[in-house]
Amino acid sequence: MKMEELVRYAKTYGFIFQGSEIYGGLANTWDYGPLGVELKNNIKQLWWRFFIQQIPNSYGVDAAILMNPKVWVASGHVASFNDPLIDCKYCHNRFRADTLLEEATGKDADGLSHEELSSALKEHHVACPKCGKLEFTPIRQFNLMFETQRGVTEDKQTIYLRPETAQGEYTNFVNVQRSMRAKLPMGIGQIGKAFRNEITPGNFIFRTLEFEQMEYQYFLPEDQAMDAYAMLKQRAFDFFVAMGIDPAHLQFHDHTKLAHYAKAAVDIQYLYPMGYGEVNGTHHRGTFDLTQHESHSGESMNYRDPITNEVFTPTVVESTVGADRALLMVLHEHYAVEDLGEDTREVLRLPYVLAPFKAAIFPLIKKHHTDKALEVYQTLTASIRCEYDDTGNIGKRYRRQDAIGTPFCVTIDEQTLLDQTVTVRERDTMSQTRQLISDLPGFFQRQA
Ligand SMILES: [Zn+2]
Secondary structure, eight states: OOOOHHHHHHHHSEEEEEEEEGGGEEEEEEEEOOOHHHHHHHHHHHIIIIIITSSSSSEEOOOOOOOOOOHHHHHHHHHOOOOEEEEEETTTTEEEEEHHHHHOOOOOOOOOOHHHHHHHHHTTTTTTTTTOOOOOOOEEEEOOOOOEESSSSSEEEEEEEOOSSSHHHTTTTHHHHHHHHOOEEEEEEEEEEOOOOSSOTTTTTGSOSEEEEEEEEEEEEEGGHHHHHHHHHHHHHHHHHTTOOOOGEEEEOOOOOOOOOOSSEEEEEEEEEEEEEEEEEEOOOOHHHHHHHHHOOOOOOOOOOOTTTEEEEEEEEEEEEEHHHHHHHHHHEEEEEEEEOOOEEEEEEEGGGOOSEEEEEOOOSSSHHHHHHHHHHHHTTTTTEHHHSSSSOHHHHHHHHHHHTTOOOEEHHHHHHHSEEEEEEEEETTTTEEEGGGHHHHHHHHHH
């Protein structure tokens, strides 16, 4: 499926709209519609279950988006969270030097210095993608953090919209460890918005100015870190498989150039319409984060082992997933147009756990079956998200629910009024069974 088709599908069915659309939009911003927000919430809940609920000694936080600007000095973002940009001297278009090199040569430009990037561009005779000329300006830095001002008087202070959620997990390490009386290894995770002022083309919701991260930091003694790294790498993979992603569409990509403090880093990439793209990263970060915050804040970030009394700075292994990228992956993976012989149907084969609506409730004939259908709808909405639909003929209602991924349709008809049974129609097989209304809550419970 091409990206344009995915964008059109997402808009038509209420998953994703262009941000500020009535004003002509704002580049690289998107709004989640009624189905998009349900799907995203389900992805986030599944992540929470995999990382916070199921890894022992793991806790969630919800840290403020605005943080003391010293946080971003300590983290290195003020000094070096930059995109290396160059301009074509002839047509004056601006590009990211690393992207230019990667797209022209297929080489990994990750972690290359400006000098290395410049000489690689020359060595490979990389030309301007717009005009084909070979002369660029020197590489310049452009900080990716969004700045804003706090306060209204002369003593205004520049603060930043966080470019990642992880720092709120590091700065709360001692708070969480003490309040939860937690022993290492201990995990802290959160889901939240982050902001980056990027110039690169977006590929729909793959790269946006504002995005949502699901980040998990595992704090532990150094000698346990590589085992934890292997565990978290596999866990992210299992999380994607639980979302119904075919493992053949995923690949591990080890980083060849590492930050000076890092011991290992790997991405999981998914085969998106534009090619393989990162959807997860697992990073062995050493003691860099806590050491930096300790030296910039003056507060101890140490841990005392209750048995050996040893005092040390924990090592961190991080697992991060882009919520928007995960949603794009899920839509792309599960959407299909099925040939039914005389007809075709659009179908979104979402696993039950992710489906925005678990069931759609239909009265077969509007006037005759509405009361009973509303009664069934009311009963089921106590435990699952349902849609009620009495518009058009039953065939069209089935098609709409297939297209938005609803696993089951429940139809109330004449026989229902006689024996309290309904027709339950399954999305993927289109097979129908007759079930008692009183059995429905149990039936849906078993799907989850
Ligand atoms: Zn040019």
